[in-house]
Amino acid sequence: MVLGGAVHVGFSCFSSCISSLSNGGLSRKFSSTKLHKPLAMASMSNDPIREWILSEGKATEISRISPVGGGCINLATRYDTDAGSFFVKTNRNIGPSMFDGEALGLNAMYETRTIRVPKPFKVGSLPTGGSYIIMEFIEFGASRSNQSELGRKLAEMHKAGKSNKGFGFDVDNTIGSTPQINTWTSDWVEFYAEHRLGYQLKLARQQYGDSTIYERGQRLAKNIGSLFEGVVIEPCLLHGDLWSGNITSDRNGEPVILDPACYYGHNEAEFGMSWCAGFGGSFYIAYFEVMPKQPGFEKRRDLYLLYHYLNHYNLFGSSYRSSAMSIIDDCLLMLKA
Template structure:
C-alpha cells in the first residue's frame, strides 16, 4: 500500500482499528527529556513551530488523513514542512511511546524514519506529536535495500537491559507491555503471547484458545535450540502500511511499536507485509539466519494474529488456533 505522507496510518493491521487504546498504559518517562512534553498554550503546535521550529510564518495547513485513531496534518512554513498528528481524546502517553521509538530508530543512522520533535497535551484535551515531514516516492522502492537497512538497524541497536523498552506502548490500539526481562523466551511468553491470550479470554470468554496457548507457552523453549538471541531494536509493527520510500527511493518505516527483542520477531507481520525473496536474502547477508528460523516463523506471527483477533474479532481466531495446534503437535505436548 502506497501512502502520500508520513504518519498517514496510526494502527496495526491490514484493516484499521475501530477502537481507541484502552486507558491502561503504564509509561515511565525517565528518558523523555529530549522530547519534553510542551507547556499548555492556546495552540501549542503553532507556538513550537514558530519558536523552536525556527519558522517565522506558517504558509499553509493541510489535512492528510490519519486513520481511525489520529488526525494528521502537514504544516508548510518558511523553514520547511512539519508533520503533525493529533488525538482529541488520548493524553500524550501514546505519542510519547511513538516518539521514543522513532528517536531510537533514528539514532541508529540506518533505515530512514521521521525524526520526532515534540509531544504535548492539547489545551482542549488530547495530545499531539510534531515530527519531520518526509515526501514519499511512488512505491516501496527496492526490497533488497529495505532488507539490508532493516538488518543494519537490528545490528546497530542492542540493549544492555535485556528484552523490553523504557515505556509500554501500543500495538494498534492494544497495550503492549515492555517490562524489562533478561530472558527472551520468558518475555515473549508472558508479555506477548500470554498477554494476548488473557485478553482473548477476558473479551470473548475463549478458554480453549487460552488453555492451548498457555500450553504452547510453557513448552516452546525447544523451538529456540541453537539460536543466538540478542535484544535488538525492533520496529515491532512492520506491515505494508508502515513501509514506504522517500523521493530518492530509499526505504522509510514509520508508526512503530518499538521494543528490544529477538530480531526474527520483526517478521511477525510478514503475512501482511509482502516481503519477497530479495528482502530476506539481503537481510540475512547482514544478520545471518539462525538455526530453527523456519520453525519459529509462525510463532512470531501468532502474536499478531492474536492481536487481530482481540482487535477485530473472530475472523482471525482460526488462524491463531491453527498455529497453536500445529505447534502442540510438533512439540508433542
C-alpha cells in the same frame, strides 16, 4: 497517502491488511522530562503546536495547514512553513503517553543512522484535552520500496540497535490500539511467552470468554523453549509492527518505515507481520547477508506470526481466531506438548 503529488508518513490507522493497520512506539534522548519540560510554557497557549513551530521549530511563517487523510486513530495534519514542512498527529481523547512511546521508538530507530524514519521533535498536551506529536515531514516517492535495500537496511538497524538492559523497552507502548507491555526481562523466551503471547491470550479470555484458545495458548507458551536451543539471541531494536502500510520510500527511492511499536527483542520477531508485509525472496536474501539466518528459523516463524494474529483477533474479532488457533495447534503438535 497522496497529498498534492506527494505522500507522507506517520498517520495511524490500525485494521486488517486489507484496510490499514498501524501505531507505534521513542529513545532515551526523548525522556519524559525533556519532552514535557517545555510544556509548562506551551500549555499557556491556545495552540501549543503553532507556538512550537514558530519558536523551537525555527519558522517565522506558517504558509499552509492541510489535513492528511488515512488516519483512524489520530488526526494527521501537514504544516508548511518557511523552515520546511512538519507532520503533526493529534488525538483529542488520549494523553501524551501514547505519543511519548511513538516518539521514543522513532528516535531510537533514527539514532541507529541506518533506515530512514521520520525524526520526532515534540510531544505535548493540548489545552482542550488530548495530545499531539510533531515530527519530520517526509515526501514519499513513487515506489513502495526496493525489497533488497529494505532487507539490508532493516538488518543494519537490528545489528546497530542493541540494549544492555535485556528484552523490552523503557516505556510500554501500543500495537494498534492494544497496550504492549515492555517490562525489561533478561530472558527472551520468558519475555515473549509472558508479555507477548500471554498478554494477548489473557485479553482473548477477558473479551470473548475464550477459555479454549487461552488454555491451549498458555500450554504452548510454557513449552516454546526447545525452539530456541542453540540459538544466539541478542536484544535488537525492532520496529515491532512492520507490515506493508508502514513501509514506503522517499523521493530518492530509499526505504522508509513509520508508525512503530518498538522494543528490543529477537530479530526474527520483526517478521511477525510478514503475512501482510509483502516481503519477497530478495528481501530475505539481503537481510540474511547482514544478519545470518539461525538454525530453526522456519520452525519459529509461525510462533512470531501468532502474536499478531492474536492481536488482530482481540482488535477485530473472530475472523482471525481460526488462524491463531491453527498456529497454536500446529506448534503444540510439533513440540508434542
